[in-house]
Amino acid sequence: MAQKALRPVSLYLAPTLLTLLSGCVSVPELPNPFANKPKAESTAESTPNPVVEKAEIKQTQPILPAEIQALVDKANAGDISSMNELGDIYREGRNIAKDDKKAFEWYKKSADVNNPYGIVWTAYNLEKGIGAPQNLSESTRLYEKCASIESENKLYCQENYGLALYEARGITQNIALAIDVLQAPAQSGKVRSQTTLANSYNSINDQTNATKWFLVAAQQGDLESQRYVGNRIRLGSGIKKDVKLGLEWITKAANSGLIEAQTNLGHLYRNGEGKDIPKNLALALYWYMEAAKQGDKNAQLTIGYMYGTGEGVTRNYIEAVNWYRKAADQGDATAQYNLGYYYDSGRGVAQNYQEAIKWYQKAADQAYASAMLNLGYIYANGNGVTKDYKKAYELYTKAAETGEMTAINNVGSMFENGQHVQQSYTEAARWYLRAAEAGNGRSMRNIAVMFEQGNGVPFSPSQALEWYQKGANAGDELAMERLGKAYEFGQLGLKKDIKQSNAWYKKAEQARNR
Secondary structure, eight states, X not given: OOOOOOOOOOOOOOOOOXXXXXXXXXXXXXXXXXXXXXXXXXXXXXXXXXOOOOOOOOOOOOOOOHHHHHHHHHHHTTOHHHHHHHHHHHHHTOSSOOOHHHHHHHHHHHHHTTOHHHHHHHHHHHHHTSXXXXXXXXXXXXXXHHHTSOSTTHHHHHHHHHHHHHHTSSSOOOHHHHHHHHHHHHHTTOHHHHHHHHHHHHHTTOHHHHHHHHHHHHHTTOHHHHHHHHHHHHHTSSSOOOHHHHHHHHHHHHHTTOHHHHHHHHHHHHHOBTTTBOOOHHHHHHHHHHHHHTTOHHXXXXXXXXXXXXXXXXXXXXXXXXXXXXXXXXXXXXXXXXXXXXXXXXXXXXXXXXXXXXXXXXXXXXXXXXXXXXXXXXXXXTSSSOOXXXXXXXXXXXXXXTTOHHHHHHHHHHHHHTSSSOOOHHHHHHHHHHHHHTTOHHHHHHHHHHHHHTSSSOOOHHHHHHHHHHHHHTTOHHHHHHHHHHHHHTOTTOOOOHHHHHXXXXXXXXXXXX
């Protein structure tokens, strides 16, 4: 029985050195006063050559600029401000080669005597792994220590300690303590503390406080918070529901270039939300375009689908290919599959099986089942390549392992026809039944044929009729056609019924032309 392929699917100083070369001066040859002087007679005991001992080369510390050496001397004598200044100098590469390791060493000397500035920089470097191996637990311990010391860095340390508590960064997660620690920096206007505080409240399902802090951050211009609070207001989560106001916040973030807000609006207008947000495909396409122009592959994929199906726009396969290619070039498996399908079927491009194989393979390499299926179909039928049933079988079985029903059906077909595998009606029936029971219309029709002929299963016209009816109801045109014939000639236990026969023949024709 024939195998099937699938159709396409849808769906962020070193300065220049100037080397001065001196000119070479030619020196005239002078007479050698010793040229004709006789050699001295050698004595019985010749004077031994003196032994020259190699001078010991001692490693010396590089000479530091005077002002830096003065700081080193003061720092070694215990001056904390000099330690911090040296940390800054090496970190910035100020009048000396940048050296993260030395910067860390000087900051740590300062931290070891409980200086807040030294503690902050030591914690930061340990957090990021700069100048020393990353150590999140020690970094968090230092942020916690600094958070309790009165200094100009206290709020910064509280923010980072709170964030570490929320993210379990080198410490056991403690949401309650994170909420407590983050209050002061959030109230002082630190946006990161506000958003972390909002997320902390959200994680304990306190939607009122979560929305409150997202709103505070949104009012300070944080784009993600504008999108979050917009959706919360739109849905009435922790605040009075106001769809119009919610959309205004999301739109504000989208107009500022936030891709997630742009695609958010695209989805809302594409699908609509009842009376609150009427479906508006023109607006949906506009916002998807805004995100796609910034390189968002999901938006590019969706635009490709809209052009390919004529959703909200005049159908244009060339435009569909253009947008699918943009997303496919970014590695999107669905776009790669769809681009392969367009080359396979010659939509928007000249039919090119080699290009189809190339793009199907890219998607298949990402375990995209439909790409494995269609690639298998190409090899099974020799479309642009030498027929290769072995490769087809391998691809079908890989796709079947993911539950791809058409692939399961096609494995059954290979067993029925003995392609690469030994012919076995029993195995064919097993595969057909597996896909049929999962809802595949073509497999329903195929197992019906097996029951009708008694191949691999007991001969049973009643079972055959049952599966033909299921296949027809699932949209399989061959099952519809067989029912039309059964009613026409009174087969499979049915009485002749020309009216029913004509009705099924008509349905089969309509299904075939879809």
